[in-house]
Amino acid sequence: MPYIEDDLIVISALQHGLFCERQYALIYLEQVWEENRFTAEGEVLHERVHSEHYESRKTYRQEYDMAVRSLEWGVTGKCDLVEVWYTEKGGMIETVLPVEFKRGREKERDVDRVQLCAQALCLEEMFGIGVERGQIYYLQEHRRKNVTLDDALRKKVVDLLERIRKIMTLQKIPAAVYEKRKCDNCSLVEACMPKSVGRGGKNVARYVQAQLAHAGLI
Ligand code: SF4
Structure with missing residues (x-):
């Protein structure tokens, strides 16, 4: 086994x-x-x-x-x-x-x-x-x-x-890859932020800020 x-x-x-x-x-x-x-x-x-x-x-x-x-x-x-x-x-x-x-x-x-x-x-x-x-x-x-x-x-x-x-x-x-049909029905869309992160992790600063806000830290 x-x-x-x-x-x-x-x-x-x-x-x-x-x-x-x-x-x-x-x-x-x-x-x-x-x-x-x-x-x-x-x-x-x-x-x-x-x-x-x-x-x-x-x-x-x-x-x-x-x-x-x-x-x-x-x-x-x-x-x-x-x-x-x-x-x-x-x-x-x-x-x-x-x-x-x-x-x-x-x-x-x-x-x-x-x-x-x-x-x-x-x-x-x-x-x-x-x-x-x-x-x-x-x-x-x-x-x-x-x-x-x-x-x-x-x-x-x-x-x-x-x-x-x-x-x-x-x-x-x-990395996140935004696909409308999939992401719009995803329970994690708010935490994931696929439109902000995008392919290869673009807009990382915005993503991190949003994550902190999501966690109630800012
Ligand atoms: S929102 Fe993020 S976790 Fe959800 S399906 Fe899209 S890429 Fe995947």
Whole structure:
């Protein structure tokens, strides 16, 4: 196993790294966190989901809020729901199905699928069987959507883990690159100030001043 407990990256961090590596670094290196409507709604949903209980039926078992980890891939986190299906004869484990609950509708970006796939990598190691698919339940659509955990998606997760690990090793915050669609919906836009910092860290004095003001120091 290549990783130890201290090296593990949390699955919930992947969404930030995929959305914007600078956002990831601000949160995990600088401990900056702002709540906007999107993050607040997401948390409310997860609180509701995580208040549910362990449930058992004849041919499958449902477990909510299951802690998972993979030392092979160096990742850890929690699954909203894991369904473990058994063979009718013999009661052997046949399938392990991770189910992720999400606010709103399916997103264009792969963020939800990436998190689900990271959970599957953990479950594969924990249960010792392949996890070929998972499901995402979108609150606004009131339905579960099947997600095939193919090689392309797995590679995306592994590459992302590598990039995140590099940020942590170098302890360096990537420069801001303003993208209207992304930055205007980012919970850290005020702290990040992508228009002021810009490519290569321009207007640093203005940025530092704004950061001090943001922290209530001037
Ligand atoms: S405001 Fe833009 S550049 Fe800054 S962290 Fe958010 S998405 Fe990244």
